[in-house]
Amino acid sequence: MDPAATGVTVAGTGADPAKTTMFPEEFLKRTFSLINSDKDRNSVSLVCKDWYNVERMSRRHVSIRNCYSVSPEIVTARFPAIRSVTLKGKPRFSDFNLVPDDWGADVQPWLNVFATAYPFLEELRLKRMAVSDESLEFLALNFDDFKALSMLSCEGFSTLGLEAIATHCKNLTELDIQENGIDDLGGDWLSYFPENLTSLEVLNFSTLTSEVSFDALESLVSRCKSLRVLKVNRKINLEQLGKLLVLAPQLIELGTGTFLEELVSGSVNGLENAFSKCGNLVTLSSFWDATLLHLPVVYPVCGNLTFLNLSYANIGPDELEQILSRSKRLVRLWVVDTVGDKGLEAVGSHCPLLEELRVFPVDPFDQQLGVTDSGLVAVSKGCPKLHYILYFCQRMTNAAVITVAQNCPNFTHFRLCIMNPSEPDYLTNEPMDEAFGAIVKTCTKLQRLSVSGLLTDLAFEYIGRYAKNLETLSVAFAGDSDLGMEYVMRGCPKLKRVEIRDCPFGDSALLSGLTQYESMRSLWMSDCNVTMDGCKKLAEEMSWLNVEVIKDEGGDDRLANKVYVYRTVAGPRKDAPPFVVTL
């Protein structure tokens, strides 16, 4: 009997000890089915051919982080048994209008292939994809087992598409629509859920702007006993929220509606009561128009909260203090900079377990002070476990960031956005080089870094020298010369995604990354000094890269104003619009 067929070689029967012991296929299958992490599965598949085969046949979830790095045919050929797909499309800078409309990342070609290859597809998670109503309808009609749809930062669809999903997906467990460029036509899409649909577990329509039928929502919440995540939009008021809470005390995550209307005192008690019955709530978000008048209704649940998202609530330091003093278990906190440094001091005082803080600007174009260096330092003093920070501010100092690095050496994600481009240290007028130098020197686990402020090539020298675990780097309005980018491309071995805008990096810098691009997911460079010649050279050297230039209207033909470079096994794009030139 051929040992390879059974996959078994019996060791200890006098067989050659140098022969590899092979495991039975069944054993591999069972073992691999317990492995859920993509990274681990990728590693597993590299061991040997047998393992590759068993792994690919048993994989249930695939994450395609760049939809053009691979084709749907290749994916479905390799993984025949997929039930869950995560698909990401446009470069991240498309969120900030740097990528023209109609650039691509259409989900339909994927759906077409999936319809035949994965008829049992259950989950689809999309980020920065172009999704049309027709695609949503196609999805709803062609996948009988479809359960979970999540769309973040997608665009091209309207509430009509949601109607199709609601109507046809009989087993829907999850509908998560967040921060998309959706054409909100109103029209009551929520009412399209049939009466017999009781399977919903996750419903998030918080960023839709139009009114939904409250009766339909109430009925839906009432009959979906497994609902654990409910995030309503701003049109739902406190009183309505109360009614929903009474129907769903089992919720784990809640997004409120607006706090605007004045409640009668009886209603306030009722609402507090309703909240107090929600013993499982660990995440609260939205809080539109919240003031101290009605914020207290959430106090009963604050003690259990691990994630508090106040990034839609323009509250001040006093309101924040009130909530935080009751929320000692917070691990993640998102706020708006209206809380000011005083509010951040409250964070430092009350949240010793905090690991993630995001501070968003209330009005990105307003000149008001918001939060500053002292707020950041205050948080770092009180929250030693902090490892993720996203911080928008008007001004910063090197000294403050150096202190922060010392207080919190465990940063994995450090994203600092000093909102005025090329802003120096406001006390010393020096570049912010030392600040980021301190971060990369001290925080050896750093995976993601966004830099800002006035930076010379020295900052990048530091990054190249010390940030050995860096995977994602975002740079804007920084650097003196090609050297800056070269330091990084040559020094950081684990780079996956690099996005650069408005920096004086040219062809030499672009080409310095030759050895890296193969192992990187993508590189974006816009408004730098890269030329078409440089891009052509890169394309010639590396055939498995797509080197794409997005042409601007007018402008110098020799310059490559927007360059997007990514590795791919799918060859040049077949659906590229005329303004995208693949070299």
Next chain:
Amino acid sequence: MVRSSIVTLYITSQSFPYTHSHYQLLSITIIPTKMSSEASTITSEPPTTAVVSIGSLSTNDTELTLGLPGGNSRKSGAKRTFSVTTDLKLGGTDRSSLECSVVRRSPSSKEQVVGWPPVRSYRKNMAKSGCKYVKVAVDGAPYLRKVDLELYSGYQQLLSSFEDMFSCFAINNVMEEMKLMDPVNGTEYVPTYEDKDGDLMLVGDVPWKMFVESCKRIRLMKNSEAGSSGMYKSQLT
């Protein structure tokens, strides 16, 4: 009658992204500011704001300069905001914006850089207030219209939009009451609205912001009906 208006002069500096040189943008724009909340100023001229933008002031420079930047070795300037209130005598309905000398050095300088700061559109749009659409019904008209109250800064603007929408109307401001008139048959319409409590109110009584918050729908009521419903009786008391 020449009305003097309070003009608030905001002087802001803005630095520009290109690191190789810095620019100065100088413009004086006179724009109408938001209406004051006093109902009595509805019929007066709206105050106007002059915005003077100067680029690239260094941190130590507290003087306004109209010249090109010089001697500043740093790549871009720091931000500085000043605010000065002056009285400008502006006659008539001076709502037009005036732009005086604009000095620009860069071929592609922008006042606000595209996509910066890196905040998603949803959040940026939230910085502007949410929209507040209310239905507008006109007695006798077959269909209703909808307006976004957030788009207007005051009652005068709202009435003007009615003028545009129902093109038969002309604003008739008499004795600090706002009315619209159909010049063809002389019928007067009184703008009323239904507030959060369901009560029928006269448009213009409360401060604009309060109106925006509490207004549920608007009805342009025929004057004859307004009179009989006792709307004006309450005015006299």
